[in-house]
Amino acid sequence: MTGLARFERRARELLDPVHYDFFAGGAGDEVALADNEEAFGRLALLPRILRDTTGGSTAVTLLGDACEMPIFVSPTAFHRLAHPGGERATARATAAAGTVLVTGTAATTPVADVVAEAREIREDATVWFQLYLQPDPEVTAALVRRAERAGCTALVVTADSPVFGRRGRDDRNGFHDLPPGLYAENMRDLPGGADRVRPIEMSGAFTWEHLDRLRARTDLPIVVKGVLHPEDARLALRHGVDAVLVSNHGGRQLDVAPATVDALPAVAEAVRGRIPVLLDGGIRSGADAVMALALGATAVGVGRPVLWGLAAGGEKGVGEVLELLRDELVHTMALCGAASPGDLTGDLVTRRGAPR
Numbered sequence: 001m002t003g004l005a006r007f008e009r010r011a012r013e014l015l016d017p018v019h020y021d022f023f024a025g026g027a028g029d030e031v032a033l034a035d036n037e038e039a040f041g042r043l044a045l046l047p048r049i050l051r052d053t054t055g056g057s058t059a060v061t062l063l064g065d066a067c068e069m070p071i072f073v074s075p076t077a078f079h080r081l082a083h084p085g086g087e088r089a090t091a092r093a094t095a096a097a098g099t100v101l102v103t104g105t106a107a108t109t110p111v112a113d114v115v116a117e118a119r120e121i122r123e124d125a126t127v128w129f130q131l132y133l134q135p136d137p138e139v140t141a142a143l144v145r146r147a148e149r150a151g152c153t154a155l156v157v158t159a160d161s162p163v164f165g166r167r168g169r170d171d172r173n174g175f176h177d178l179p180p181g182l183y184a185e186n187m188r189d190l191p192g193g194a195d196r197v198r199p200i201e202m203s204g205a206f207t208w209e210h211l212d213r214l215r216a217r218t219d220l221p222i223v224v225k226g227v228l229h230p231e232d233a234r235l236a237l238r239h240g241v242d243a244v245l246v247s248n249h250g251g252r253q254l255d256v257a258p259a260t261v262d263a264l265p266a267v268a269e270a271v272r273g274r275i276p277v278l279l280d281g282g283i284r285s286g287a288d289a290v291m292a293l294a295l296g297a298t299a300v301g302v303g304r305p306v307l308w309g310l311a312a313g314g315e316k317g318v319g320e321v322l323e324l325l326r327d328e329l330v331h332t333m334a335l336c337g338a339a340s341p342g343d344l345t346g347d348l349v350t351r352r353g354a355p356r
């Protein structure tokens with residue numbers, strides 16, 4: 001078994017099946033979940049030859065943060081369900097890989113501890129904070145303050161969850177709560193709640209105005225996560241957003257959403273290079289990353305592969321997953337005649353089986 005698949009297999013062997021299903025599963029019939037990966041299989045790379053690729057680099061700058069490769073760790077909930085090391089282990093491995101970790105509202109480790117752990121490995125480690133806007137603005141403000149004080153350098157606002165996706169596996173397994181002792185730690189001791197750990201609330205009431213308010217409240221760059229429609233990318237630009245993240249939440253929200261790599265070109269076209277376009281969903285190899293970069297992404301995120309690495313081997317497992325992706329990325333870039341991510345252009349991507 002090659003590539004990342006062995007990490008998933010090991011994770012499946014080790015995890016409680018109910019927790020494996022929570023991580024692996026998607027919404028509804030899991031159409032979007034499957035399509036995210038299958039869409040990459042419908043594409044091929046058309047390599048260029050006789051281009052000097054020696055002395056190349058995979059480095060990119062993301063919202064002012066130096067990043068050794070254009071592959072970052074997307075926010076996923078509840079890392080301590082995958083491994084006792086949880087987000088701390090993920091933070092250490094991601095920092096060692098020199099890339100961005102997006103921790104978030106549903107982390108089972110407080111954001112301050114995640115950043116401290118990453119910075120123990122590397123003092124300039126980059127951690128961004130994924131924010132679920134909360135109906136109580138004081139709670140949202142407190143989460144933002146927590147992220148700022150911890151040293152996060154960007155906010156990633158998840159906008160694809162006005163309601164929680166219907167996850168059939170979790171319904172069948174009766175999995176709707178964390179086991180005793182695990183909490184969404186960033187929701188602890190927030191204003192206005194009698195409970196020490198408030199539940200994360202989804203709300204359909206949010207609009208672009210809420211982003212404007214957030215913009216006014218923080219100096220941190222804001223990434224909007226869950227952009228699929230090009231008109232929303234244009235709105236994001238108009239509302240002063242610093243980057244968009246093309247995402248369908250790993251197929252966990254709208255089950256009939258398009259695969260992210262299929263939605264990417266129209267979003268990139270709408271943005272026309274004015275802000276970075278990020279993408280996640282279905283990236284399972286360095287070649288997938290190369291395709292998305294060529295189609296207009298500045299960087300790509302991985303969700304489940306990191307969870308499989310974490311479950312399989314804690315910090316070491318996450319490190320192995322990120323190094324494997326980096327190695328495949330470098331190799332594929334070289335075979336395509338690309339010395340740096342900037343050399344990856346749309347003409348390198350074709351439909352499998354399509355005549356040129």
Ligand SMILES: Cc1cc2nc3c(=O)[nH]c(=O)nc-3n(C[C@H](O)[C@H](O)[C@H](O)COP(=O)(O)O)c2cc1C
Nearest residue numbers: 023074075076077106158249250281282302303304
């Ligand atoms: C178990 C799990 C938990 C997730 N939790 C969050 C979350 O708390 N916030 C968020 O914005 N996205 C969350 N996501 C979505 C990821 O950020 C990302 O969009 C998705 O995993 C990318 O697809 P991939 O898993 O195919 O790489 C989660 C995804 C998974 C699989």
Ligand SMILES: CCCCCCC(=O)C(=O)O
Nearest residue numbers: 077106164200201249252
């Ligand atoms: C209301 C529960 C919040 C946890 C959200 C985790 C998440 O986004 C996911 O996809 O699962």
